[in-house]
Amino acid sequence: MFKGVASGGTALGRTLGSSFHATIWSKNIYLHRCAFSTSTLRFSGQTAAEAKSEETIIVCGREYVKDEWTNVTPNIMSKTPRKLHLHPSHPISIIRSLIEKHFATFQAFNDFEPAVTTKMNFDDLCIPTDHPTRIKSDNYYINANNLLRAHTSAHQLQGLRSGATKFLISGDVYRRDEIDSSHYPVFHQMEGLQYFDMAPKLTAQQVQADLASQSKLAADTIQLTDSTIIKPENPLQERHHPDAVQPVIAHLKHSLNSMVRTLFHHEPNLQVRWIDAYFPFTSPSWEMEIFYQGEWLEILGCGIVRQDLMDAAGLHDKIGWAFGCGLERLAMVLFGIPDIRLFWSEDERFLNQFASGEIVKFQPFSKYPPCLKDISFWLPETEWNENNFCEIVRGVAGDIVENVTKIDDFKHPKTQKRSLCYRITYRSMDSSEIPRNVTNEEINAIQENVRSTVEHDLAVQLR
Numbered sequence: 465m466f467k468g469v470a471s472g473g474t475a476l477g478r479t480l481g482s483s484f485h486a487t488i489w490s491k492n493i494y495l496h497r498c499a500f501s502t503s504t505l506r507f508s509g510q511t512a513a514e515a516k517s518e519e520t521i522i523v524c525g526r527e528y529v530k531d532e533w534t535n536v537t538p539n540i541m542s543k544t545p546r547k548l549h550l551h552p553s554h555p556i557s558i559i560r561s562l563i564e565k566h567f568a569t570f571q572a573f574n575d576f577e578p579a580v581t582t583k584m585n586f587d588d589l590c591i592p593t594d595h596p597t598r599i600k601s602d603n604y605y606i607n608a609n610n611l612l613r614a615h616t617s618a619h620q621l622q623g624l625r626s627g628a629t630k631f632l633i634s635g636d637v638y639r640r641d642e643i644d645s646s647h648y649p650v651f652h653q654m655e656g657l658q659y660f661d662m663a664p665k666l667t668a669q670q671v672q673a674d675l676a677s678q679s680k681l682a683a684d685t686i687q688l689t690d691s692t693i694i695k696p697e698n699p700l701q702e703r704h705h706p707d708a709v710q711p712v713i714a715h716l717k718h719s720l721n722s723m724v725r726t727l728f729h730h731e732p733n734l735q736v737r738w739i740d741a742y743f744p745f746t747s748p749s750w751e752m753e754i755f756y757q758g759e760w761l762e763i764l765g766c767g768i769v770r771q772d773l774m775d776a777a778g779l780h781d782k783i784g785w786a787f788g789c790g791l792e793r794l795a796m797v798l799f800g801i802p803d804i805r806l807f808w809s810e811d812e813r814f815l816n817q818f819a820s821g822e823i824v825k826f827q828p829f830s831k832y833p834p835c836l837k838d839i840s841f842w843l844p845e846t847e848w849n850e851n852n853f854c855e856i857v858r859g860v861a862g863d864i865v866e867n868v869t870k871i872d873d874f875k876h877p878k879t880q881k882r883s884l885c886y887r888i889t890y891r892s893m894d895s896s897e898i899p900r901n902v903t904n905e906e907i908n909a910i911q912e913n914v915r916s917t918v919e920h921d922l923a924v925q926l927r
Contacts, residue, residue: 571628612638624777630658652791659784665706671711689737716785764789840885841924
Protein backbone atom coordinates (compact mmCIF):
# COMPACT_ATOMS: atom_id res chain seq x y z
CA MET A 465 0.00 0.00 0.00
CA PHE A 466 2.93 2.29 0.46
CA LYS A 467 6.08 3.42 -1.19
CA GLY A 468 9.04 1.22 -1.55
CA VAL A 469 12.11 2.08 -3.44
CA ALA A 470 14.49 0.42 -5.78
CA SER A 471 12.32 0.32 -7.57
CA GLY A 472 9.52 -0.31 -5.54
CA GLY A 473 6.96 0.76 -3.22
CA THR A 474 3.41 0.02 -2.48
CA ALA A 475 0.56 2.04 -3.68
CA LEU A 476 0.95 4.61 -0.97
CA GLY A 477 4.55 5.22 -1.70
CA ARG A 478 4.52 5.28 -5.44
CA THR A 479 1.36 7.25 -5.73
CA LEU A 480 2.40 9.75 -4.06
CA GLY A 481 10.93 3.21 -7.31
CA SER A 482 11.83 -0.80 -3.57
CA SER A 483 5.63 -0.42 0.35
CA PHE A 484 4.31 3.17 -0.86
CA HIS A 485 5.95 4.97 -4.03
CA ALA A 486 6.27 8.62 -4.99
CA THR A 487 3.79 8.44 -7.78
CA ILE A 488 0.73 6.10 -6.39
CA TRP A 489 2.25 3.54 -4.57
CA SER A 490 14.83 -9.47 -22.92
CA LYS A 491 14.78 -10.40 -26.21
CA ASN A 492 11.12 -10.92 -26.61
CA ILE A 493 9.22 -8.69 -28.98
CA TYR A 494 6.01 -6.90 -28.06
CA LEU A 495 2.61 -8.53 -28.14
CA HIS A 496 0.50 -7.66 -31.13
CA ARG A 497 -1.99 -5.02 -30.07
CA CYS A 498 -4.42 -5.44 -32.92
CA ALA A 499 -7.05 -8.16 -32.76
CA PHE A 500 -8.03 -9.20 -36.26
CA SER A 501 -11.21 -11.09 -36.97
CA THR A 502 -11.05 -14.86 -37.03
CA SER A 503 -12.25 -14.94 -40.60
CA THR A 504 -9.48 -12.60 -41.74
CA LEU A 505 -6.84 -14.69 -40.01
CA ARG A 506 -8.16 -17.91 -41.45
CA PHE A 507 -8.09 -16.38 -44.90
CA SER A 508 -4.42 -15.51 -44.40
CA GLY A 509 -3.64 -19.13 -43.65
CA GLN A 510 -3.92 -19.23 -39.84
CA THR A 511 -5.88 -21.89 -38.02
CA ALA A 512 -8.70 -21.04 -35.63
CA ALA A 513 -6.37 -21.80 -32.70
CA GLU A 514 -3.73 -19.46 -34.10
CA ALA A 515 -6.35 -16.78 -34.65
CA LYS A 516 -7.53 -17.12 -31.07
CA SER A 517 -3.97 -16.74 -29.78
CA GLU A 518 -3.82 -13.34 -31.53
CA GLU A 519 -6.99 -12.24 -29.74
CA THR A 520 -6.34 -13.63 -26.28
CA ILE A 521 -3.53 -13.78 -23.76
CA ILE A 522 -2.73 -16.28 -21.01
CA VAL A 523 -1.59 -14.74 -17.74
CA CYS A 524 -1.06 -16.78 -14.57
CA GLY A 525 -2.94 -19.69 -16.14
CA ARG A 526 -6.04 -17.68 -17.08
CA GLU A 527 -7.13 -16.58 -20.55
CA TYR A 528 -7.99 -12.92 -21.18
CA VAL A 529 -9.29 -11.15 -24.29
CA LYS A 530 -6.89 -8.51 -25.59
CA ASP A 531 -7.97 -4.98 -26.38
CA GLU A 532 -6.41 -1.59 -27.04
CA TRP A 533 -5.11 -1.47 -23.44
CA THR A 534 -3.08 -4.67 -23.73
CA ASN A 535 0.61 -3.81 -23.29
CA VAL A 536 2.04 -6.59 -21.10
CA THR A 537 4.99 -8.21 -22.86
CA PRO A 538 6.24 -11.81 -23.01
CA ASN A 539 9.38 -10.69 -21.18
CA ILE A 540 7.33 -9.42 -18.24
CA MET A 541 4.98 -12.42 -18.22
CA SER A 542 8.01 -14.71 -17.99
CA LYS A 543 8.73 -13.17 -14.57
CA THR A 544 5.36 -14.00 -13.00
CA PRO A 545 6.27 -17.60 -12.03
CA ARG A 546 9.59 -16.61 -10.40
CA LYS A 547 8.18 -15.42 -7.02
CA LEU A 548 11.56 -14.41 -5.60
CA HIS A 549 9.96 -13.54 -2.27
CA LEU A 550 9.32 -17.25 -1.66
CA HIS A 551 12.85 -18.56 -2.38
CA PRO A 552 14.22 -19.23 1.14
CA SER A 553 17.84 -18.24 0.49
CA HIS A 554 17.14 -15.29 -1.78
CA PRO A 555 17.79 -11.78 -0.35
CA ILE A 556 14.20 -10.69 -1.09
CA SER A 557 12.81 -13.69 0.78
CA ILE A 558 15.24 -13.22 3.67
CA ILE A 559 13.99 -9.66 4.25
CA ARG A 560 10.39 -10.85 4.01
CA SER A 561 11.06 -13.58 6.57
CA LEU A 562 12.70 -11.15 9.00
CA ILE A 563 9.69 -8.82 8.86
CA GLU A 564 7.29 -11.73 9.29
CA LYS A 565 9.32 -12.94 12.25
CA HIS A 566 9.16 -9.49 13.82
CA PHE A 567 5.36 -9.38 13.36
CA ALA A 568 5.03 -12.97 14.51
CA THR A 569 1.35 -12.68 15.49
CA PHE A 570 0.32 -11.37 12.05
CA GLN A 571 -1.19 -13.66 9.43
CA ALA A 572 1.01 -13.73 6.34
CA PHE A 573 -0.42 -13.79 2.81
CA ASN A 574 2.34 -14.59 0.29
CA ASP A 575 0.61 -16.36 -2.58
CA PHE A 576 -1.90 -13.95 -4.14
CA GLU A 577 -1.54 -14.08 -7.93
CA PRO A 578 -0.29 -10.83 -9.55
CA ALA A 579 -3.06 -10.59 -12.17
CA VAL A 580 -5.78 -8.37 -10.65
CA THR A 581 -8.69 -6.23 -11.77
CA THR A 582 -8.44 -2.47 -12.17
CA LYS A 583 -11.08 -2.25 -9.45
CA MET A 584 -8.78 -4.05 -7.01
CA ASN A 585 -5.71 -2.07 -8.05
CA PHE A 586 -7.31 1.38 -8.08
CA ASP A 587 -11.01 1.75 -7.24
CA ASP A 588 -10.96 -0.28 -4.02
CA LEU A 589 -8.16 1.97 -2.76
CA CYS A 590 -10.01 5.26 -3.33
CA ILE A 591 -7.67 6.19 -6.19
CA PRO A 592 -9.50 8.71 -8.42
CA THR A 593 -10.36 7.75 -11.98
CA ASP A 594 -8.18 10.57 -13.32
CA HIS A 595 -5.20 9.81 -11.09
CA PRO A 596 -1.91 9.70 -13.07
CA THR A 597 -0.95 6.31 -11.64
CA ARG A 598 -3.65 4.68 -13.77
CA ILE A 599 -2.10 5.65 -17.11
CA LYS A 600 -1.21 2.97 -19.61
CA SER A 601 2.43 3.98 -19.91
CA ASP A 602 3.04 3.34 -16.18
CA ASN A 603 1.35 -0.07 -15.90
CA TYR A 604 1.23 -3.50 -17.50
CA TYR A 605 -2.35 -3.89 -18.66
CA ILE A 606 -3.71 -7.29 -19.63
CA ASN A 607 -6.76 -5.49 -21.00
CA ALA A 608 -8.87 -2.50 -19.97
CA ASN A 609 -10.23 -4.25 -16.88
CA ASN A 610 -7.21 -6.28 -15.77
CA LEU A 611 -3.52 -5.68 -15.16
CA LEU A 612 -0.49 -6.99 -13.32
CA ARG A 613 -0.78 -5.41 -9.88
CA ALA A 614 1.16 -2.21 -9.37
CA HIS A 615 1.20 -2.69 -5.58
CA THR A 616 0.35 -5.33 -3.02
CA SER A 617 -2.37 -2.98 -1.75
CA ALA A 618 -4.54 -4.46 -4.50
CA HIS A 619 -5.19 -7.31 -2.03
CA GLN A 620 -5.95 -5.18 1.00
CA LEU A 621 -9.68 -5.89 0.94
CA GLN A 622 -8.95 -9.61 0.66
CA GLY A 623 -6.87 -9.33 3.81
CA LEU A 624 -9.53 -7.32 5.64
CA ARG A 625 -12.23 -9.80 4.65
CA SER A 626 -10.14 -12.78 5.76
CA GLY A 627 -11.11 -12.37 9.40
CA ALA A 628 -7.54 -11.58 10.49
CA THR A 629 -7.26 -8.46 12.65
CA LYS A 630 -3.61 -8.04 11.64
CA PHE A 631 -1.88 -9.34 8.54
CA LEU A 632 1.06 -8.98 6.16
CA ILE A 633 0.92 -9.18 2.36
CA SER A 634 3.98 -9.71 0.19
CA GLY A 635 4.40 -10.29 -3.52
CA ASP A 636 5.82 -9.25 -6.86
CA VAL A 637 4.50 -6.00 -8.39
CA TYR A 638 4.85 -4.56 -11.88
CA ARG A 639 5.42 -1.04 -13.19
CA ARG A 640 6.82 0.35 -16.42
CA ASP A 641 9.75 2.53 -15.42
CA GLU A 642 13.12 3.97 -16.32
CA ILE A 643 16.23 1.80 -16.66
CA ASP A 644 19.07 2.18 -14.19
CA SER A 645 20.69 0.32 -11.29
CA SER A 646 17.77 0.92 -8.91
CA HIS A 647 14.73 0.50 -11.20
CA TYR A 648 13.32 -2.69 -12.63
CA PRO A 649 9.84 -3.37 -14.05
CA VAL A 650 9.23 -6.14 -11.51
CA PHE A 651 9.94 -5.69 -7.83
CA HIS A 652 8.56 -6.82 -4.49
CA GLN A 653 6.53 -5.15 -1.81
CA MET A 654 5.38 -5.99 1.67
CA GLU A 655 2.70 -4.30 3.66
CA GLY A 656 1.03 -4.77 6.99
CA LEU A 657 -2.30 -3.80 8.49
CA GLN A 658 -3.75 -3.99 11.99
CA TYR A 659 -7.06 -2.73 13.30
CA PHE A 660 -8.78 -2.11 16.64
CA ASP A 661 -12.23 -1.27 17.96
CA MET A 662 -13.10 2.35 17.23
CA ALA A 663 -14.63 3.11 20.66
CA PRO A 664 -11.98 5.27 22.43
CA LYS A 665 -11.84 3.30 25.70
CA LEU A 666 -11.66 -0.06 23.93
CA THR A 667 -9.07 1.28 21.48
CA ALA A 668 -6.77 2.46 24.28
CA GLN A 669 -7.11 -0.84 26.16
CA GLN A 670 -6.40 -2.94 23.07
CA VAL A 671 -3.42 -0.81 22.06
CA GLN A 672 -1.86 -0.99 25.52
CA ALA A 673 -2.37 -4.73 25.71
CA ASP A 674 -0.81 -5.24 22.30
CA LEU A 675 2.16 -2.98 23.03
CA ALA A 676 2.84 -4.88 26.23
CA SER A 677 3.19 -8.08 24.23
CA GLN A 678 5.57 -6.58 21.65
CA SER A 679 9.34 -6.80 21.61
CA LYS A 680 11.08 -4.30 23.86
CA LEU A 681 13.52 -3.52 21.03
CA ALA A 682 11.95 -0.22 20.09
CA ALA A 683 12.18 3.54 19.88
CA ASP A 684 14.34 3.90 22.99
CA THR A 685 17.22 2.27 21.10
CA ILE A 686 17.16 4.61 18.10
CA GLN A 687 17.78 8.30 17.65
CA LEU A 688 14.26 9.43 16.79
CA THR A 689 13.08 12.69 15.22
CA ASP A 690 9.32 13.14 14.93
CA SER A 691 7.93 16.65 14.65
CA THR A 692 4.77 15.60 12.80
CA ILE A 693 1.48 16.97 14.10
CA ILE A 694 -2.11 16.63 13.01
CA LYS A 695 -2.94 19.54 10.70
CA PRO A 696 -5.39 20.41 7.90
CA GLU A 697 -2.92 19.26 5.23
CA ASN A 698 -2.66 15.83 6.92
CA PRO A 699 -5.88 15.55 8.88
CA LEU A 700 -7.72 13.08 11.04
CA GLN A 701 -10.74 11.57 9.31
CA GLU A 702 -14.16 12.93 10.26
CA ARG A 703 -15.39 9.67 11.76
CA HIS A 704 -12.30 9.18 13.92
CA HIS A 705 -12.45 10.56 17.44
CA PRO A 706 -9.04 11.90 18.54
CA ASP A 707 -9.15 9.75 21.69
CA ALA A 708 -9.40 6.67 19.48
CA VAL A 709 -6.98 7.58 16.69
CA GLN A 710 -4.12 8.93 18.81
CA PRO A 711 -3.40 5.55 20.50
CA VAL A 712 -3.51 3.87 17.08
CA ILE A 713 -0.99 6.37 15.71
CA ALA A 714 1.28 5.73 18.68
CA HIS A 715 0.94 1.97 18.14
CA LEU A 716 1.76 2.31 14.43
CA LYS A 717 4.91 4.34 15.00
CA HIS A 718 6.12 2.15 17.85
CA SER A 719 5.58 -0.98 15.74
CA LEU A 720 7.52 0.41 12.78
CA ASN A 721 10.31 1.89 14.88
CA SER A 722 10.72 -1.58 16.38
CA MET A 723 10.68 -3.27 12.97
CA VAL A 724 13.38 -0.99 11.56
CA ARG A 725 15.48 -1.40 14.69
CA THR A 726 15.25 -5.18 14.20
CA LEU A 727 16.30 -4.99 10.55
CA PHE A 728 19.16 -2.56 11.21
CA HIS A 729 20.37 -4.13 14.44
CA HIS A 730 23.96 -3.75 13.20
CA GLU A 731 23.60 0.06 13.25
CA PRO A 732 24.35 1.12 16.86
CA ASN A 733 23.37 4.76 16.30
CA LEU A 734 20.42 4.33 13.98
CA GLN A 735 18.70 7.64 13.21
CA VAL A 736 15.03 7.64 12.23
CA ARG A 737 12.82 10.52 11.26
CA TRP A 738 9.12 10.80 10.46
CA ILE A 739 7.74 13.21 7.86
CA ASP A 740 4.24 14.02 6.66
CA ALA A 741 3.05 12.41 3.43
CA TYR A 742 -0.05 11.95 1.30
CA PHE A 743 -1.59 8.69 0.14
CA PRO A 744 -5.12 8.23 -1.28
CA PHE A 745 -6.04 5.46 1.15
CA THR A 746 -4.71 6.71 4.49
CA SER A 747 -5.16 9.88 6.51
CA PRO A 748 -3.17 11.06 8.28
CA SER A 749 -0.13 9.65 6.46
CA TRP A 750 3.62 9.59 7.04
CA GLU A 751 6.90 8.35 5.62
CA MET A 752 9.79 6.96 7.63
CA GLU A 753 13.38 7.72 6.70
CA ILE A 754 16.65 6.44 8.13
CA PHE A 755 20.06 8.07 8.02
CA TYR A 756 22.29 5.48 6.40
CA GLN A 757 25.82 5.90 5.08
CA GLY A 758 25.57 9.67 5.02
CA GLU A 759 22.12 10.18 3.52
CA TRP A 760 18.44 10.00 4.43
CA LEU A 761 16.71 7.04 2.80
CA GLU A 762 12.96 6.60 2.59
CA ILE A 763 12.13 3.17 3.99
CA LEU A 764 8.36 3.00 4.08
CA GLY A 765 5.04 4.83 3.98
CA CYS A 766 2.17 4.41 6.38
CA GLY A 767 -0.97 5.93 7.85
CA ILE A 768 -4.42 5.48 9.32
CA VAL A 769 -6.55 3.46 6.89
CA ARG A 770 -9.32 5.37 5.14
CA GLN A 771 -12.58 4.43 6.79
CA ASP A 772 -14.13 3.87 3.36
CA LEU A 773 -11.87 0.83 2.99
CA MET A 774 -12.77 -0.51 6.42
CA ASP A 775 -16.46 -0.03 5.58
CA ALA A 776 -16.05 -1.90 2.29
CA ALA A 777 -14.83 -4.89 4.30
CA GLY A 778 -17.80 -4.63 6.69
CA LEU A 779 -15.62 -3.27 9.49
CA HIS A 780 -17.62 -0.11 10.17
CA ASP A 781 -16.68 0.10 13.86
CA LYS A 782 -12.94 -0.60 13.47
CA ILE A 783 -9.97 1.71 13.05
CA GLY A 784 -6.73 0.52 11.48
CA TRP A 785 -3.21 1.45 10.45
CA ALA A 786 -1.24 0.20 7.47
CA PHE A 787 2.32 0.41 6.19
CA GLY A 788 4.15 -0.65 3.06
CA CYS A 789 7.77 -1.04 2.02
CA GLY A 790 9.80 -2.08 -1.01
CA LEU A 791 11.81 -5.24 -0.35
CA GLU A 792 14.41 -4.44 -3.02
CA ARG A 793 15.21 -1.11 -1.35
CA LEU A 794 15.77 -2.80 2.00
CA ALA A 795 17.73 -5.68 0.48
CA MET A 796 20.01 -3.40 -1.55
CA VAL A 797 20.84 -1.42 1.61
CA LEU A 798 21.17 -4.33 4.04
CA PHE A 799 23.04 -6.71 1.71
CA GLY A 800 24.98 -4.01 -0.13
CA ILE A 801 23.70 -5.12 -3.55
CA PRO A 802 24.61 -2.43 -6.12
CA ASP A 803 22.40 -3.33 -9.08
CA ILE A 804 18.73 -4.32 -8.94
CA ARG A 805 19.15 -6.69 -11.91
CA LEU A 806 21.19 -9.00 -9.68
CA PHE A 807 18.07 -10.08 -7.81
CA TRP A 808 16.93 -11.85 -10.98
CA SER A 809 20.28 -13.50 -11.59
CA GLU A 810 20.55 -17.27 -11.69
CA ASP A 811 24.32 -17.01 -11.45
CA GLU A 812 25.60 -19.26 -8.66
CA ARG A 813 28.23 -16.64 -7.82
CA PHE A 814 25.33 -14.48 -6.66
CA LEU A 815 22.89 -17.01 -5.26
CA ASN A 816 25.39 -19.04 -3.22
CA GLN A 817 26.35 -15.99 -1.17
CA PHE A 818 22.99 -16.05 0.60
CA ALA A 819 22.52 -19.78 1.16
CA SER A 820 22.70 -19.27 4.94
CA GLY A 821 19.44 -17.34 4.94
CA GLU A 822 21.15 -14.57 6.94
CA ILE A 823 21.99 -10.96 6.11
CA VAL A 824 25.53 -10.98 4.72
CA LYS A 825 27.26 -8.32 2.67
CA PHE A 826 27.35 -9.02 -1.06
CA GLN A 827 30.81 -9.79 -2.42
CA PRO A 828 31.15 -8.44 -5.98
CA PHE A 829 32.40 -10.88 -8.57
CA SER A 830 34.15 -10.05 -11.81
CA LYS A 831 32.14 -7.52 -13.77
CA TYR A 832 32.31 -7.42 -17.53
CA PRO A 833 33.19 -4.11 -19.22
CA PRO A 834 30.28 -1.98 -20.46
CA CYS A 835 29.46 -1.35 -24.09
CA LEU A 836 27.92 2.05 -24.88
CA LYS A 837 25.60 2.62 -27.83
CA ASP A 838 23.71 5.79 -28.73
CA ILE A 839 20.39 6.09 -30.49
CA SER A 840 18.99 9.42 -31.72
CA PHE A 841 15.76 10.19 -33.50
CA TRP A 842 13.24 12.87 -34.38
CA LEU A 843 10.04 12.60 -32.38
CA PRO A 844 6.66 12.20 -34.09
CA GLU A 845 3.88 14.74 -33.60
CA THR A 846 2.20 12.50 -31.04
CA GLU A 847 2.92 12.74 -27.32
CA TRP A 848 6.25 11.24 -26.25
CA ASN A 849 6.54 8.95 -23.23
CA GLU A 850 9.98 7.82 -22.08
CA ASN A 851 8.59 4.77 -20.27
CA ASN A 852 7.38 3.39 -23.60
CA PHE A 853 10.86 3.83 -25.07
CA CYS A 854 12.54 2.12 -22.08
CA GLU A 855 10.05 -0.72 -22.27
CA ILE A 856 11.00 -1.40 -25.88
CA VAL A 857 14.72 -1.31 -25.07
CA ARG A 858 14.26 -3.74 -22.21
CA GLY A 859 11.89 -5.91 -24.22
CA VAL A 860 14.42 -6.31 -27.03
CA ALA A 861 17.67 -6.46 -25.06
CA GLY A 862 16.54 -7.95 -21.75
CA ASP A 863 18.66 -7.67 -18.62
CA ILE A 864 21.83 -7.00 -20.56
CA VAL A 865 20.74 -3.34 -20.50
CA GLU A 866 22.27 -1.68 -17.47
CA ASN A 867 21.27 1.93 -18.01
CA VAL A 868 19.42 4.20 -20.41
CA THR A 869 20.26 7.90 -20.15
CA LYS A 870 19.04 10.84 -22.20
CA ILE A 871 22.14 12.76 -23.28
CA ASP A 872 20.66 15.27 -25.71
CA ASP A 873 17.34 17.04 -26.22
CA PHE A 874 17.35 19.34 -29.25
CA LYS A 875 14.66 21.40 -30.98
CA HIS A 876 15.33 22.46 -34.56
CA PRO A 877 15.06 26.28 -34.76
CA LYS A 878 13.27 26.24 -38.12
CA THR A 879 11.13 23.13 -38.16
CA GLN A 880 10.57 23.07 -34.38
CA LYS A 881 10.96 19.31 -34.57
CA ARG A 882 12.38 17.74 -31.43
CA SER A 883 15.28 15.32 -31.46
CA LEU A 884 16.38 13.10 -28.58
CA CYS A 885 19.53 11.08 -28.09
CA TYR A 886 19.80 8.27 -25.57
CA ARG A 887 22.90 6.42 -24.46
CA ILE A 888 22.30 2.73 -23.76
CA THR A 889 24.79 0.94 -21.52
CA TYR A 890 25.00 -2.78 -22.23
CA ARG A 891 26.80 -4.96 -19.72
CA SER A 892 26.52 -8.67 -19.04
CA MET A 893 25.83 -9.30 -15.35
CA ASP A 894 25.50 -13.01 -15.45
CA SER A 895 27.18 -16.24 -16.24
CA SER A 896 25.03 -19.24 -16.92
CA GLU A 897 27.31 -22.23 -17.34
CA ILE A 898 30.29 -20.56 -18.99
CA PRO A 899 31.12 -17.00 -17.90
CA ARG A 900 31.84 -14.79 -20.88
CA ASN A 901 31.47 -11.27 -22.07
CA VAL A 902 29.00 -10.46 -24.83
CA THR A 903 30.88 -9.65 -28.02
CA ASN A 904 30.65 -6.28 -29.73
CA GLU A 905 29.10 -8.01 -32.74
CA GLU A 906 26.32 -9.39 -30.55
CA ILE A 907 25.72 -5.96 -29.03
CA ASN A 908 25.60 -4.41 -32.49
CA ALA A 909 22.93 -6.92 -33.52
CA ILE A 910 20.89 -6.15 -30.40
CA GLN A 911 21.28 -2.41 -30.95
CA GLU A 912 20.06 -2.71 -34.53
CA ASN A 913 17.05 -4.64 -33.27
CA VAL A 914 16.41 -1.89 -30.72
CA ARG A 915 16.66 0.78 -33.43
CA SER A 916 14.28 -0.94 -35.82
CA THR A 917 11.76 -1.75 -33.09
CA VAL A 918 11.79 1.80 -31.72
CA GLU A 919 11.36 3.17 -35.24
CA HIS A 920 8.45 0.88 -35.98
CA ASP A 921 6.60 0.91 -32.64
CA LEU A 922 7.04 4.58 -31.74
CA ALA A 923 6.92 6.05 -35.26
CA VAL A 924 10.15 8.01 -34.77
CA GLN A 925 12.56 9.04 -37.50
CA LEU A 926 16.01 7.66 -36.80
CA ARG A 927 19.01 9.89 -37.23
